[in-house]
Amino acid sequence: MAGLAVQSRNVYxxxxxxxxxxxxxxGSHGQVSFHGQNYNIKKRMxxxxxxxxxxxxxxxxxxxxxxxxxxxxxxxxxxxLYFGAKDAKSLPVSRRQQQLVRNHQSR
Numbered sequence: 314m315a316g317l318a319v320q321s322r323n324v325y326x327x328x329x330x331x332x333x334x335x336x337x338x339x340g341s342h343g344q345v346s347f348h349g350q351n352y353n354i355k356k357r358m359x360x361x362x363x364x365x366x367x368x369x370x371x372x373x374x375x376x377x378x379x380x381x382x383x384x385x386x387x388x389x390x391x392x393x394l395y396f397g398a399k400d401a402k403s404l405p406v407s408r409r410q411q412q413l414v415r416n417h418q419s420r
Contacts, residue, residue: 328354331371335396336381336404339363348402373417375410383417 328334328347338346340355343363347354358366366372372380381394381404388395389411393403406414 330366330369331382331384334382335385335402336379337366337372339367339378339380350397350401373413375404375406375413379404381414383414386414386418389414 328349330337330347333349334347335350336348338348340346343357343359345356345358345363345366347356367374367380369380371382371384373383374380375394385396386394387397388399389406392405392407392411394406394411394414396402
């Protein structure tokens with residue numbers, strides 16, 4: 314097996330929004346908090362980057378500052394969005410927000 318190079322990607326520096334991020338929250342002054350399966354990353358973004366991010370096709374806005382990657386939602390139960398197993402990350406959601414997520418998933 315000599316000669317095989319193992320390519321590893323540093324998720325903290327080189328993450329793919331659609332593939333790696335479960336949800337993100339907007340903060341003040343362009344600060345965005347990205348939430349992945351086992352990590353949280355804070356990053357400052359320009360107004361143009363924020364606009365592109367919030368209009369991304371994979372995400373739906375469930376609160377004024379929170380966007381969810383609907384392709385990463387594994388289930389919606391007991392007013393919670395689950396990302397994987399029930400002991401993994403989850404977000405509380407209202408019935409209206411649940412319907413927004415379901416409608417976005419069915420596209």
